[in-house]
Amino acid sequence: MRRSEVPKRELIGQRQAAGGRERLPAGGLEFFALLARLLRRPRRGDRRLPLLWLVRSDTSDLMTPLRRFLGQGPRRRVPHAVLDADVPPGAGDVSALLRELHRQLSLEAFGAARLRFRHYPLADWLMHQSLTFGVDADDSRAALVRRLRDRRGPRAPEAPPSGGDAVSIVSQVLLWLVRRAVPGVVFRAAVSGRVPVLGRHYTWFMRQQYLAPRQSVTFLGFAERLTAGWRDGEQPDQVNKLLLHAFLEDLRQAYRRRPWRPSDWRRTAYPVLLIDHVAPGNVGGELVRLVGDVRTETGRNDPLLIVVSGGQPPPELPEPHPLTEADEAYDEWAEALPEMRRLRRPAAWLVALRPDDTDTVPPSRGGVRPFSAPDPPWWSRRFLPAALCLVLVAALGVWASSRWGPGCHPSVTGGRVSVEVVASGECVGYSDSAAQVFNNDPGQEGLRRIQQRIFAQNRAAEEVWQRSDRRRPFLTLVYLGTLTGNLTRTDEESYVSEREELEGMATAQYALLKESAGAGGAALLRIVVANGGRQMIYADRAVAMLAELAADDPTVVGVVGLVESRTSTARALRELNRVGLPVLAPTLSADRMDANSRLYLQISAPNTDQVEMVDAYAQQVLKVDEAHVYYTTLEGSTLTEDLYVGTLVDGLRQRFGARITRLEEWSTSQRLTGECGYPGLLFYAGRWSEFDGFLRALRECGGNPPRHLVADDSVNRYMANSGLRAAAPGNVPVTYVSKASLATCAALRAAQDQRDDDARASFLSWIQADDLLDPPRCRPETGHQVGERVSLAYDAAMMMIRAVESLAARLHHADPLQRWEPTSVNPVAVHAEVLRQNAGQGYRGVAGLIRFTPESGEPVDKRLALLRVEQVPDVARAPVEVFRCGLADTADPVPCGPT
Numbered sequence: 001m002r003r004s005e006v007p008k009r010e011l012i013g014q015r016q017a018a019g020g021r022e023r024l025p026a027g028g029l030e031f032f033a034l035l036a037r038l039l040r041r042p043r044r045g046d047r048r049l050p051l052l053w054l055v056r057s058d059t060s061d062l063m064t065p066l067r068r069f070l071g072q073g074p075r076r077r078v079p080h081a082v083l084d085a086d087v088p089p090g091a092g093d094v095s096a097l098l099r100e101l102h103r104q105l106s107l108e109a110f111g112a113a114r115l116r117f118r119h120y121p122l123a124d125w126l127m128h129q130s131l132t133f134g135v136d137a138d139d140s141r142a143a144l145v146r147r148l149r150d151r152r153g154p155r156a157p158e159a160p161p162s163g164g165d166a167v168s169i170v171s172q173v174l175l176w177l178v179r180r181a182v183p184g185v186v187f188r189a190a191v192s193g194r195v196p197v198l199g200r201h202y203t204w205f206m207r208q209q210y211l212a213p214r215q216s217v218t219f220l221g222f223a224e225r226l227t228a229g230w231r232d233g234e235q236p237d238q239v240n241k242l243l244l245h246a247f248l249e250d251l252r253q254a255y256r257r258r259p260w261r262p263s264d265w266r267r268t269a270y271p272v273l274l275i276d277h278v279a280p281g282n283v284g285g286e287l288v289r290l291v292g293d294v295r296t297e298t299g300r301n302d303p304l305l306i307v308v309s310g311g312q313p314p315p316e317l318p319e320p321h322p323l324t325e326a327d328e329a330y331d332e333w334a335e336a337l338p339e340m341r342r343l344r345r346p347a348a349w350l351v352a353l354r355p356d357d358t359d360t361v362p363p364s365r366g367g368v369r370p371f372s373a374p375d376p377p378w379w380s381r382r383f384l385p386a387a388l389c390l391v392l393v394a395a396l397g398v399w400a401s402s403r404w405g406p407g408c409h410p411s412v413t414g415g416r417v418s419v420e421v422v423a424s425g426e427c428v429g430y431s432d433s434a435a436q437v438f439n440n441d442p443g444q445e446g447l448r449r450i451q452q453r454i455f456a457q458n459r460a461a462e463e464v465w466q467r468s469d470r471r472r473p474f475l476t477l478v479y480l481g482t483l484t485g486n487l488t489r490t491d492e493e494s495y496v497s498e499r500e501e502l503e504g505m506a507t508a509q510y511a512l513l514k515e516s517a518g519a520g521g522a523a524l525l526r527i528v529v530a531n532g533g534r535q536m537i538y539a540d541r542a543v544a545m546l547a548e549l550a551a552d553d554p555t556v557v558g559v560v561g562l563v564e565s566r567t568s569t570a571r572a573l574r575e576l577n578r579v580g581l582p583v584l585a586p587t588l589s590a591d592r593m594d595a596n597s598r599l600y601l602q603i604s605a606p607n608t609d610q611v612e613m614v615d616a617y618a619q620q621v622l623k624v625d626e627a628h629v630y631y632t633t634l635e636g637s638t639l640t641e642d643l644y645v646g647t648l649v650d651g652l653r654q655r656f657g658a659r660i661t662r663l664e665e666w667s668t669s670q671r672l673t674g675e676c677g678y679p680g681l682l683f684y685a686g687r688w689s690e691f692d693g694f695l696r697a698l699r700e701c702g703g704n705p706p707r708h709l710v711a712d713d714s715v716n717r718y719m720a721n722s723g724l725r726a727a728a729p730g731n732v733p734v735t736y737v738s739k740a741s742l743a744t745c746a747a748l749r750a751a752q753d754q755r756d757d758d759a760r761a762s763f764l765s766w767i768q769a770d771d772l773l774d775p776p777r778c779r780p781e782t783g784h785q786v787g788e789r790v791s792l793a794y795d796a797a798m799m800m801i802r803a804v805e806s807l808a809a810r811l812h813h814a815d816p817l818q819r820w821e822p823t824s825v826n827p828v829a830v831h832a833e834v835l836r837q838n839a840g841q842g843y844r845g846v847a848g849l850i851r852f853t854p855e856s857g858e859p860v861d862k863r864l865a866l867l868r869v870e871q872v873p874d875v876a877r878a879p880v881e882v883f884r885c886g887l888a889d890t891a892d893p894v895p896c897g898p899t
Contacts, residue, residue: 025355027323034326049305053313055354073372079110079271085284086277094240118201119246126226210242248302255303265380269373278310292349313352320352407440418545426484428538430530438483450502461524470819473523473808476555481563485534496720504793539572547579554822557830558582565590565644573597582831586792590643594857604739605862611651613885616896628662632686668693676701688717699729713737728872740847741865743791745778795845803833849887861886
């Protein structure tokens, strides 16, 4: 389909004027379709416009429908002018045509702002000025200066300072300066061309190429040469080209598109010049020749579309194309134009079209529909300034409401803080200072206290680093977790896992601060706390902010945390992998989470190992073959989105097979009386938040509870919540999976007493300190137990720290006094160093030996255990380990078995 066919259908319409139907030559509609195509201004860039020469015949005349096509648009008329070149010889010249063209295009009658001309009126005005011959040249120049200065309006009459008191004289002098002296100085500066901002239209005359303006040195000298009498020595053709060039320059500037001026984008149609009765020898033909010469010689395009009607075109032009081939003729011309311009071919800009008088067709439905200029873009309308102000005010309000809120605001006093309020009202982002502490819900004092402790230690670490003359390695770890959005009672702590993981990282930070001042190789740690929102739904936003932080801060080497295995967590892992940030997850255990990032390592055993341990416990200790499995997911989540529960249930289904006689999702409204006295394995494979309801449902069993209730490792979050445990039913003993049984208070004290484990003994001393955790843990007199996630997060942080220290030792082996340069290591290198250090015997963590294979980010044979609580409400009594699998401190394989 030719490009003109679609607008051709749009051109056919009912005649609005009287007079009946008009007959167009064959190809008339094709010509008007081409014209409509050329008139529409592209949104980007500008097209080169030809000079269309319509060969007039005795039986066809397109000028009348052309005037109606351009002048009767129903909405926004196209800027256009109509000239007639049929004047007697000597009665008109090019300057007269340009003057009439200027008059018609200057009218404010085309639906857009008036076309304003600055260069052409000045040139035309100068040509009408007459300076007296025979007088002193300075007097002639002075007269021209006065006329130029007064051209925009007459000056106020002379009012020199007169006598009077001092105040009157001073005021008159100031008035005289403002009204006479200052304008005169400004004008002189403008015409001098020495001030870049002033007098740009004067400067243009001195830089254009006609009449050799540089020979005049200044604009005033060049202006004299244009006045009547003085220009007699100039070539008329050069004078006409200067006038035309100035006119086209004004059109170019009027059709500029500047981003800061929306009004420029309202000009959606090119201006058109129609010239009738053109012949190669008359004034119309002369104007056509000059336009082509100026375009070719200056090398600049202009937005003026010229359509002329006359006899045969100049002989140097090829044979005219039929009107039916108007579109093809234009395309052929556009393709050949660059070469013709380069060779300066005569009539390079002309496209000649002729009608075919042997065949005429009536127009469909009575004529050609008048053309209207396309509507301007909505953002260029006249209401834009006011609308823009309103939008800016509204945007400022939206920005403030998204950044500032109760418990959520960016820092105005320093620190690395970037937060925003999301649709759910949560505060998502990161912070390393007390200017932003996440979660102001009642009952979450523990979570806020550990954040404040971390931020205080951040300041201390910065001070120690400065005092060490920046020689100690300095690194930043980001804790990314779920710090807001959980449904909770005012007396309930629902962020136990997050608090414990932050306590573990704070313990690692505290240990480094306690290093000797002379330990030049000991690192210092800054912790940035980041919130991904409820169920990590907004982790992608938090990761985007962290990517910007890592790009700006080379001390950022990795991320710890992520808390829950969900599809949103997997997306966050993929994004962190993309930006090159390693992740050490203390508690994530969904199978194959490492498939989401090549920079991912997890500290806890995967769900596959947990299922194997539960199966071994059922067969070796409980001596049962049958199992009932209930699972839950948090409200608003599904089994597909909850990767932890989903992979755990899949693993149980595959491992137990037909031995699972009941597998179903449990809801809070469901009764469990059918499980009373059940002799087989009753396994809870859900989230901790529903476990309290699950236990309460078993309260109905009274003295006949299920014999073997075993729960997954998520339940340790419930067990760490003393408020929930205190209100639990006491008739159901619970056995649950633990990922850190080697780091309970009893195990830590035993290691300290045996003096055979410096890592656990040091960890115990840190968590017992008065100036770290509140309250201190594992003190015999208080009974405050340490949560298992504390040791897991501590191990994750220390693995990163030891990797950075190892890299720093190799970098500084030649000069131990060299300052630490954060850019000397990068996060990917730190991840590789963690793997290298674990390639042999593994890393001896507080919660057990940690080993990785090069192919996987999941630990190999990581220690897991089953802990038993006989009376759940008895908060003071610590759980007892009854079964374990995996490695403790050596790489020698140990079979699963009772403790």
